Amino acid sequence: MNRRTHKKSRLGCRECKRRHIKCDEKRPTCAHCSITHRECQYVSSSTVTAPPSATTESAVASPGSTHRSDEAPSPGFDIPSRAQPQPRIILRPPDTHWTGELSTPSPSSAPGGIVNMNHMEFLLHYKFSVAIPELDNEFDSVATPVTNKIALKFPWLLHAMLAISSRHMAVLNPEKSSLYLSEAFQLQNQAISIFNSERLHIDETNCSAALLFSSILGRHMLVDTLAGLESDGSVLLDNYCHYVQVHRGLRTIASDSWQLLSESEIWPFLLFTGIQRARKAHGTDLADLRRWVQESQGLDEETLEVCLEAVDLLQVGLDEISSAKTHLRRYQMSFIWSVCNRAKFNDLVIQRLPQALVILAHYTALLHHSQSVWQVRDAGYRFLHTICSVLGPSYESQLWWVRNLVFGSGNRME
Known part of the structure; x- marks a missing residue:
């Protein structure tokens, strides 16, 4: 079976080129190498260094940490770094799921997340069951308006919701899948970028939004991983393990907020989805x-x-x-x-x-x-x-x- 092609990165690191994935070209360590703790080397030291990004200053530590612990990292956002400090980020999902050319950059990729008509379509399409489809329709009728109300206060959650809605529409409309996949990719990256830039401290005002963000983004990453199974066995297993590392990192978002969540409006949902x-x-x-x-x-x-x-x-x-x-x-x-x-x-x-x-x-x-x-x-x-x-x-x-x-x-x- 032919492996999908992907948009190549001329200046990417050796490790990303070896794994046939797109490199974000961050220096000194790209996001993929940081999250999986691989040695990151670039072909030439004379290559222009990428400008600093808010994602390297995030309040979420690299979720691929292999520190000696069988459970999720310690509660909260700040996780002790390894002996060799790594940039603290939330990594976007593996790029191998998106193999087509990105459409003309939409306003979703611009700072501030300007709304366009596609976004309105995704918002109207969104239901809680799009992200959490294993729950029944009666539950969805309650969860959807609550989720929408919370998302209006937190742009990073709203972008994550729009992203998975677009990803769902790519499945429902194969003839327009390229457009919807491109939008989903850009909205997902924007959600992560906005979230990282806020250096969030979890409290009673945002714990519900943070948990929903973790759940929706994790689900989106899983569907992208499962959709990329055309790769050979070694690449597939690497991508699956990479997904698990990142999703485990996302799970730390709500690791110390259960007391806060017990008094929140989404607490009834957790009785079913815990x-x-x-x-x-x-x-x-x-x-x-x-x-x-x-x-x-x-x-x-x-x-x-x-x-x-x-x-x-x-x-x-x-x-x-x-x-x-x-x-x-x-x-x-x-x-x-x-x-x-x-x-x-x-x-x-x-x-x-x-x-x-x-x-x-x-x-x-x-x-x-x-x-x-x-x-x-x-x-x-x-x-x-x-x-x-x-x-x-x-x-x-x-x-x-x-x-x-x-x-x-x-x-x-x-």
Whole structure:
């Protein structure tokens, strides 16, 4: 399958060129290298240095930090830097999802976010269910006006809402997808730029907006990542891990604001959309997978524990999909499993640990059951196909259950 092309960056760093992604050319460390803590080198030191940007002064630290912690970084926005200080930013999503030429820059890319008719179309189209589609229509009728009211006070949230609305319209209108994707890309970048420039301190006046921003932007990044699965296996896994690192960073936005949120107007929403790490698995769909992980040789105690927790979270998701009592959060785990896992699990995927890749392959069972959701569609099928190609036939028996579910019976690994 041919890899998508992308708009090349002549002055980009070596690492971005190697990974075939567009570099933002920030000096001394570009955004992609900063967020993933890769060594950033440019071809020539004589190249003109990019001007300073507000994104290098943001109040959110680089979310790709690999400091020794299994949970999200410490509460609040300021996260202790590593020995070698990195620019503190929120990184825009991987550029590989957008492969066409950008349209003529719209007013959305200008400081101040001037409104145009496209933006009005996106605003009229926006519903809370566009961003959080696994919830039912009755919930949406309450959540949408509340979200809209909050967004009018915070331009960065409004831009994020317009961006995901445009991304949804690209799916609904294939004949105009290039236009809508271009607008979504520009609006998303503008949302991040405005947010970073404000150096926000979370308090009771903005905690609801910050949480909504984190959720909507994270969802947008996920749909972009899932839509880019035409890449080869190595690039796909790199992009997926990159998404997880950035989304985990976004999750720190609300990490110390739960007391504030309990008194906010969006608190009722959180009763349905909260993190499900504490839920217990009851089903037996993944019993064979769990047993295989437990019996795997050469895993240290921490790695084994992290992998088993990831399996249990998958089972929680499968339990809720099959339960009539949890219709309001039926597909929730499909969207949050990747960031509910400990940070170390993502490190194991980066290292291509076979056990982690086999578990990740079983994540496509959740995606398969969620294919009616616009953000997912056939991503489960394509994601599993790619992971199987990376693992090879040696793990056919470990993947039998999920392959049979997603591909249907009679499929064998080549």
